[in-house]
Amino acid sequence: MGRSRLRGWVPAYGRGMRDSSPSSPAFWRSPLRGPRFTSVLGLVLLLGVTVLFVTGLVSYAAYNPDLAPVNDKTPDKGILGFYLFDWPTDPHWLYRLTQGVHVTLGVTLIPVLLAKLWSVVPRLFTLPPVRSVTHGLERLSLLLLVGGGLFEFATGVLNVQLDYAFPGSFYPLHFYGAWVFFSAFVVHAVLKVPAAVRNVRRMRAGEETVEDPAGLVAPSPDAPTMSRRGALWFVGGGSALLFGTTVGQNFDGPLRRAALLAPHGGADPGTGPNGFQINKTAALAGIDAVEAGDPAWRLTVVGRGGTVRLDRAALARLAQHSAALPIACVEGWSTSDQWWRGVRLRDLAALVGHEDDPPGVFVESLQRHGAFRHAALSASQVADPRSLLALQVNGEPLSADHGAPARVIVPAAPGVLNTKWVARLTFGRL
Structure with missing residues (x-):
């Protein structure tokens, strides 16, 4: 009888222990997680990250890396330099457009990226970590995708803020990191985009059932405090806020003053004919006023x-x-x-x-x-x-x-x- 009671008590205790482990599906209780939420965010990132990658390569081409080692800060590209070409001078605003899109879009996508990672975080703790060779390759691509994405966005934001808190040069780190991240991104997109597209179509058609092969839906969710649609609006609002405090750096006047997250150079440029954006002042560059003035300068x-x-x-x-x-x-x-x-x-x-x-x-x-x-x-x-x-x-x-x-x-x-x-x-x- 005692042994019977003991056996009856153990499963309840064991269940509680399992629920407290991130590897247990019952540990994750948010009612927001699910294929609908993840599919929408994934399709936004599919378009956004592709644009980021292309405009990033364009930025490297604009630096004329073929003139190495003068401009090129990323030596030994090998086959990764296939896209290089003689950067045009028309239209004269070309780099202003491409780099403005690259930086502004990158900052704007940060809430979407973080929300997407949050929506799939239970998958990072699933056990066993590798069930087969195919599953192992998928897990490796996921590791490169998550790590590469966080690395690229983090180094990009630090570079925009002129804060080089990472070891080495930004150019090779960001360049090679982009290739690792985008390669994993392509593999992930090939595997997941078809299901994401089908889920979004079913959502638009008002269907209740969607595909959930990853098991993102919590088996015992807590009571919701907001709807999934509300959560998407919350993420979109965060992106809109970052957009509004970044995009103004591409314009003069009041919009530039609204770009609170953009770098503002080494000094206030003031007003008048020379009153426009400065990235590096003469003092920061170590310019000797006598050497740069008359009659010394030649x-x-x-x-x-x-x-x-x-x-x-x-x-x-x-x-x-x-x-x-x-x-x-x-x-x-x-x-x-x-x-x-x-x-x-x-x-x-x-x-x-x-x-x-x-x-x-x-x-x-x-x-x-x-x-x-x-x-x-x-x-x-x-x-x-x-x-x-x-x-x-x-x-x-x-x-x-x-x-x-x-x-x-x-x-x-x-x-x-x-x-x-x-x-x-x-x-x-x-």
């Missing part, structure tokens, strides 16, 4: 025809041209078109023996601190008549923070290639 231009040195007065005597171009930075911010005036890069190339076929140019700055103290531009960028060594902006001389005495400005190029405080231009083989 521009050295080198080409196959020899070397020419020009002070600011000599540059001002050359033919001056104007171009309306924005500045667009990898962190996602951009300005509206500013009116730049100076000497065409192709005219400077002609001074040193490149009259008919201006080649690429290696640009060196007076900058002492930080990355991108030099950059390279392709031959097509030099040949564009809007590519200038600018001396003025919006009718006034450049301020020190905007690159005085001279800076490069090129249509559709990332901001870091529009080198400030230019000291030397070398045309020809890099």
Whole structure:
């Protein structure tokens, strides 16, 4: 009799212990989890992550990695560099659009990504962890998907905020991480998207039954405090809030002031002709005011025809041209078109023996601190008549923070290639 009572008592205790373990389905009691909720979030991420991946590759192409090792911060790409091409200069707002979409969309998708991970977190604790070779491969792809996604979004946000709290260079880390994440994402999409599409269609048709092969529905859910539709609206509201506090960095005026989550540069740009976004001030770049001013400063231009040195007065005597171009930075911010005036890069190339076929140019700055103290531009960028060594902006001389005495400005190029405080231009083989 005692043994019988003992046997009757053990299952109740054991059941309680099992319910307290994350590997037990009964541990997860939220009534919101289920294939409907997960399917909607998954389809949003399918489109959003694909756009993020494509615009990310476009950003690398815009840096002209073929000019390595000057611009390229991710060496030894091998076959992963198949997409590289000569970045165009038309339309002049191209990089402003693609990088603005990349950064703004990435920040906006953060609540969707976190909600999607929350909706499937019980699957990470299922036992046994591997039931077969096929199941093991699926679990590995899931690990790479979750880890890669969190890594890419985290490093991207830190880069946008100019906070490099991770070891190594952002460029190779983010580049290789993107390939790992997107490869796992493609495998996951091939396996899961058909069922997600069917579930969404059934939801729209008002059907009660949906596919739940992953067992996401809690077997003994708690009482709901909101509906699944309400939860989706909550996630959407979080994304809308992040969108509203980020997208303004792509515009001037009141919208930029609303971009609370966007970087705002090293100083207030103030007002007037030079009163637009600054990413790095002259002080942060270590610019010596005497070295960058008259009469000390000289521009050295080198080409196959020899070397020419020009002070600011000599540059001002050359033919001056104007171009309306924005500045667009990898962190996602951009300005509206500013009116730049100076000497065409192709005219400077002609001074040193490149009259008919201006080649690429290696640009060196007076900058002492930080990355991108030099950059390279392709031959097509030099040949564009809007590519200038600018001396003025919006009718006034450049301020020190905007690159005085001279800076490069090129249509559709990332901001870091529009080198400030230019000291030397070398045309020809890099």
